[in-house]
Amino acid sequence: MKRFLYDIKVGDVVKVGKQVSFSSELDIPPEIISPAKRTAQPVKYQLFGGTLSSLVYCSLPYLTRASAVLYHHGMSASGGHYTLDVLHPNRELTERPRAAWIRIDDELVSDVRPEDVFGGQDREDRQPYLLFYKRVTAWGPARTN
Template identity: 35%
Template sequence: MTLCSEDEWEQVGPRNKTSVTRQADFVQTPITGIFGGHIRSVVYQQSSKESATLQPFFTLQLDIQSDKIRTVQDALESLVARESVQGYTTKTKQEVEISRRVTLEKLPPVLVLHLKRFVYEKTGGCQKLIKNIEYPVDLEISKELLSPGVKSKNFKCHRTYRLFAVVYHHGSSATGGHYTTDVFQIGLNGWLRIDDQAVKVINQYQVVKPTADRTAYLLYYRRVDLL
């Protein structure tokens, strides 16, 4: 996807604190209008202005490696947690303390969550994370996940999503396996399970129920005010 050239400006935030903000954006298309959102990535350095970058996204990539992450909500909270950046030096080769935090600046009509199940190893190989991650049918994006400047502008209905599709990966290998999907069919007012040419009706419980032979990989949510 081609991006427009970056814009840069100085922004005044709470307590008259200024930050330098840069933004890269999508070329506007029907696809970006449905799936496109923005995250705000802020870098903090002592005695310096905050540096913020607004970055577009089509999918939110959620790290699920930690044993503490058992649900989608856990993964979202981990996404916005402030983290230290190691090994950063100034032009004079002095090491400085840097931290970084990501927040959600703009939520799309359709939110796609990518559970990062394929992890690269130091040896250059890739392995699959086989663990159950709980995901709800109705997902509310809490205000704590939002950027400070947009918290008051997002009503609950603009932050609440309903699941309408799940893509699963079957198998234990990162280099092989099989994909299937469950999708909510509006005309049927119910769920369908699609496995190549095989299609069958299932209930909602079967969509969120963990099973040993498959793991959720992509979660598709639609904003409830657009249903």
């Protein structure tokens, strides 16, 4: 997200502190996906010394899930501190789904609740800076009609 801009009145780059809400899932509409990615594509697989050809398709819409959020702490565009909330891949499917998200702050690593990641609770000194989403549906076996 663009959190900094040049302010002509100030004559310098300033931080934009506007609160931004975001979701754990993001549907990407077909209209913004490259036309080449909307159609079936031939794919070759190497299989025990031979090859297997198959068609894969792009299922629309693209569904993505958040995998990390990078935060900038501080009011200055020229300095500050960064922390990261990340979906831990080995803890996603445990009995304790709340423990799937972790917060990394320098050498400190701790569990964080999903509602604290997606609750839209920006603080004056901390706002989301980069959002990382991972595609969860897009490619699959050829469809049969």
